[in-house]
Amino acid sequence: MRIKTRFVLYITAWTLTLATLLGWLAHKQWTDYAQSRRAVGDVERAQLALKVFEMVSRERGPANAIMGAASPAPAVQATALTDARAHSDAAIHALLTNLQALDDDDANRAAMINALLQLQDDLQTGRRKVNAVAALPAAQRPGETIDDAVSTMISVASLASPLVARISGAAERRGNTLNDLLVAARAAAELREQAGQLGSQFTRALIRQEPLTRQTVESIERIVGHIDIMRMLVNNRVARCCADDATITGAVAQMNQHYFGDGQALVNQVLVTWHADVVPQMTTGEFAARYVPTMNPILDVRDALLLQASKQAITAQAEARERLIWLALLTALMALLLIVPLCVFGYRLLNALTTSANIIKALAAGRLDTPVPVPVRSDEIGDVLSAIAVLRDNSRARQVLQVEREALIAELHEAATTDFLTGALNRRAFQTTAAITVTQTSRRHGVCSVALLDLDHFKRVNDTWGHDVGDAVIRAISQHCRLTLRSSDLFARYGGEEFIFLLADANAENTRDILERIRLAIAEATLATVDDQPIRLTVSVGFAVLDHQCDTLEKLVLAADRHLYEAKQQGRNLVVGLPTGLAS
Template sequence: MRLSRLFLSTTVLLLSLVSLMLVRTMWTDWQGVRRAESGLDAMELAFATMQVAEHASAERGPAIPVLNDPPSDALRKRLTQFQQATDAAFDVALKRLRQREEAELLTALPVLERARAQMQAARRELERVAALPQAERVAVDKRSTRQVIDQMFEVVDTVLEAVTMLSASAERIHPSLSLPLVGARYAAELREHAGRLGSQFTAPLASGAPLGPQERDGIPRLLGRIEQLKALLDVKARTSLSDPRIDAALQAQQERYFGQSLPFIAEVTARGLAGQPYGMDSAQFIARYVPAMRSIVELRDTLHEIGREQALAEVAAAWRRLRVNALIGCCILALEVGVFITLRRRVLSPLLLSTRHMVALMRGRLNQQLPAVQRSDEIGELQAAMHALQASLHRTQELEAERETLITELRQLSHRDHLTGLMNRRAFDDLGPAQLAQAERHRWPLALLLFDLDHFKRINDQHGHEIGDQVLQHVAQLAQAQLRSGDLLARYGGEEFIALLPDCDDQAALALAERLRQAIQQQPPRLPDGSTLNLSASFGLAARPAGLQASLPELFSRADAALYAAKAKGRNQVQLAA
């Protein structure tokens, strides 16, 4: 093996191995970046869906007075505002979810869309029930008002199902997000159960009746679930996430909701169980109970913010690893390249330089400046050979250029009549079928015009072939002036010309041929002595109507027969084939 090849092979092998290691490391780091960013995106999607659940749950607050209390524009306006907020939350979550490409995240999309459909159905039922008289809503159709609230419960249950799916996806993508995500999900469920607890009192407050069996069963069950979720939140937040913001949020929740709202619930429950007057309507109950539930939402937001900070830190760390490894890999590559350059300059520079020049010559770069032959050894012989090769390749290139020019000229000559400059018969036969096929495709009418000069042999005999050539050039110019730009015009042989007229019916073709006949007759060419030479031409025309098919030989045969008919009838006229 030659030294240059051995050196090059060894260098390429080392560079390839190092590059492969670098690419593998970069790919692994890039996958880590993508995984961290996907975990962050999944967490944000889960939080956006939690906000949908929050707004859907909050919408029950203004819906309850509309269902139970006397009709009021203020209540209606407040409900509309909450509905718009819920719709906006749905729009944000669905838009962000539809923009994702991960199949694991997209499984939550139909669930969230189903929740939106459930919300629309619940709103339609609310409108139906709210249109009933108040006495009928409260006393007679109490099940209808309860059904609306149950439908709104189902909406939140479906949204929380999507939250669970997205949270699970985020945890699988990024296990370190498990604790804050689970805590935020518990807080979202706690907020929902707190809302359902308040909904237990809507019907009794509207009618002033004591708590019924349904409320007597539901209130303790919901209180038990609330306490269970509170305990789970305390365990998750205090033991797994050491952050003063969580302690502050838990303290606020304890003071506001568990310290104020639940005692208030106990007081209202005691009145309802004892059959005592409640002393308030639905709107007053909501105004006192709901605001403290904001502390649960704030705890959820705090848990989400902490999880988001962790995810952002993971993303930043992944990017940092990627950059550091890329820098190390680039340094290694630069070191190897430096070693390669040093060895090449000190050991293989003359040989590699000659090789590069030789390769450049073989690739066609003939104008490069070759080094002068200054050595008498093998390198000098190689340099002399390169000079000889360069001269030989220059000559070959010039011959190739001449050959291409000659081929181009021959191609043009093969398609042009050298005398008139029109297409010749060969070009017409090449282009005619394509023009015919285009007319058939577009369902155009089409005509073939064949004409030749009357008594042209007499002109050659009397005035000479030079005058005859001038006559042919003159007629070609007249024909070009009369025909349209899209028509095919050619000298078909001797004094015979042919034209293919697309998108031209028989009447238009007759008119065009007649104009050309008159132009030939009325614009005679001038002879060198100043006199004019009277000319006439006979025309045969074959037309093909739109939608019918006819081959070029068939049209030519018909036009040729019409041309002979024109000559037989005295020349200087246009005949249309039958």
């Protein structure tokens, strides 16, 4: 696998792994953040629900008071009831608006809204009953009707309690401390409700100035037991979550002093009077005026706990947001400092490697005109490219030298085998090539002949017109010979003014014809001119034909030389080539 492919695979695998890890972390952090944001909303909703609980519970005070007042009720009591009802309605409206703004997919949304609407209905029923009692003359208000109105109002608060639990439950599940704070706040609200119900137990007896019924006494005992449980719950949770929170512990101390001190002392005092079969001489309004304020510190405990819960939820949300931002920054930093530089660096390195490899391969294949990119930076990649450029230039220079060397060798070879004056083969080259041809022809019983051609009285030419004219004459004769011979024949300058031929596939007759043609052509030719004077010359030729006696080049040359000698002897301008035997 190519390095580039491996690199791409490695980077991809690495990036995917990192992205998966960061994605998982981001998902976790985002979930944390979303939950913490949700927790802030849940705590806010729990506060609204507890407010509803408080208000419908509080509304019982002025309702009880108005049922014990004269008819028509004094303006102060009527206004107090109107205000209490307005507060309850406002609290319900606020909670309803909040619930309706929840996500549609919240499974609890519909159930919570339905429970709240049910509470609203029941509250209206309770109010109608209270109004009906208050409309009667004080002396004619039946005990059962009063009990019914009171218990309907109590049942409204009883409906609020599970609603609060349902709404608060979502926030309570978000963490230990938050859970403790909200459970304690809910317990404090429940404590306030039970304390309120305890006060409501005296409404009928105080209005009618009659003894407590057995049923009322049992209710009071149950409520007192409930109050003790709620108090214990508040104390336990506060001790666990916020023993060092001065605001909360201070509120708890106030509650102990006022409600469990003053408030319960008043209740005990009223109960003792009744147990002594004496009806307490006070109206429901007078009782409420002394009892209700002692319950306020309970709500202060609740509010301190809710405030702390809200702070914690907001802090947790801020922390989750901070973690999310840090994670995003870390991711960006990793991408910026690790992945991007790695990709860029790897890409540059591999690109340079691929380019270098391609150039080196091209140079190795002899393509020395391959362009080498000019390095952009003066780093190692630049060094490699510069070195390759130097290598290429060196290779080019070597190639030029090689061409020159080969040309020189060819030149030398030519010089070694060619006669410098005529361009014909020299004696040595002729002997080498001709010896092979003669041997091969002899072996296959073929025919060939060797001829020696010598210029007649050439000395005179030199002596008369000079050496340069002599050279020109030699060149002209060489040219005549070459034009007359076939390409398969060998032709060489054998000595100063002597030429030699090897005529392939030529018997004595053919040889004589060819040589005669040459002799005649030379004899008739103007071989040079001096001062417009033509210079003519004849040649003498001796030849020998290959046969069983004369079967080597050496023997053939010797025989041809003898015949040449004979031609000279016989007067020159002759071709002599008798059979070997005759010649000797």
